[in-house]
Amino acid sequence: MKTFRIAASFLLLCAVGLCGNKGFNPPPAGPAASYPLHEAHDDEKATIAIDPFTTPEKAAVFKTRYRDYGFMPVRIIIANDGDKPLMLDSIRIELVTGSKEKIRQATRDDIFRRLARPEKVTSKSKIQLPIPLPRDKNPISKDARDEMDAALFGAFPITPHSSNNGFVFFDVAGINDPESGAHVQISGIKSGTQELFYFDIPLQPFVDPASR
Secondary structure, three states, rough: OOOHHHHHHHHHHHHHHHHHOOOOOOOOOOHHHHHHHHHOOOOOOEEEEEOOOOOOHHOOOOOOHHHHHHHHEEEEEEEEEEOOOEEEOOOOOEEEEOOOOOEOOOOOOHHHHHHHHHHHHHOOOOOOOOOOOOOOOOOHHHHHHHHHHHHHHHOOOEOOEEEEEEEEEEOOOOOOOOOOOEEEEEOOOOOOEEEEEOOOEOOOOOOOHHHH
């Protein structure tokens, strides 16, 4: 009985700790097919949705104001409706702007460099030399690091009949209206040894000019 009470107390403390966690807490992701911006490959039994967090209301979920640092946060939701795991080791996620410029998703270090030294990159250029992370003991706050680690999309295998979601960040510093005419391309996903056809999802819903 004593062991039971100790175990129960431990579980209660864990629950209280979880409830009191004020870290990164985005709204739960819905089914991929429920988002307006999605593409389904019925024959390959995979669906991917994107959900841009570019409005002030949606961006408020982050403590760090990433748009002020030139980053565009986009949530990626991948659903596996097949019977084989989807392997993401070689996944490639790119933003293709309206002017056809391709921008790879930023890495964790890319983002931390910008947060630590925002003055180092004020606009995009064709050639950018690597900017080392500053050698200060704690150039980035713990809150910012924890938020990034919780938010970033993880390239983990997606088991059959399940889904995975997370955020990617595109460096759009110096690009005027990066959302207009842009789309997100996702490739390199494999089902077993077979690579899926790439996904190409517009960043904004299509509006038929005739309906205006």
